[in-house]
Amino acid sequence: MIMVRAIIRPDKKDAILYELSSAGFNAATVYDVVGRGKQKGIKFGDVIYDEIPKSLIMLVVNDEDKDDVLEVILQHAKVGENGSFGDGKIFVSSIDEVYTVSSGAAGL
Numbered sequence: 001m002i003m004v005r006a007i008i009r010p011d012k013k014d015a016i017l018y019e020l021s022s023a024g025f026n027a028a029t030v031y032d033v034v035g036r037g038k039q040k041g042i043k044f045g046d047v048i049y050d051e052i053p054k055s056l057i058m059l060v061v062n063d064e065d066k067d068d069v070l071e072v073i074l075q076h077a078k079v080g081e082n083g084s085f086g087d088g089k090i091f092v093s094s095i096d097e098v099y100t101v102s103s104g105a106a107g108l
Helices: 010-022 063-077
Strands: 002-008 029-035 042-044 047-049 052-061 088-094
Touching: 002 010, 002 063, 010 029, 010 052, 010 063, 052 063, 063 088
Parallel strands: none
Antiparallel strands: 002 052, 002 088, 029 052, 042 047
């Protein structure tokens, strides 16, 4: 199993969640977060905004589904055809075990 954490623009969140659900990936945790990337924030005149609103979508899927999930996020997170600074990052991590709290059952 793998965990996918996608930090994206907030205005892309609903479209990505819809497309993930349409592709069969219904379970996700969503957070409203703030942060900055390599560009160290956004500068307008003398003012620097270094806490830029983002959304974090987190989901755990089976290994064989990783490419499908990444394709959905990459396709729908970009601004414009070629993307833009601030479109986000995707982090992929291995998950050793998963348990359902209510039943104690192992696995997804």
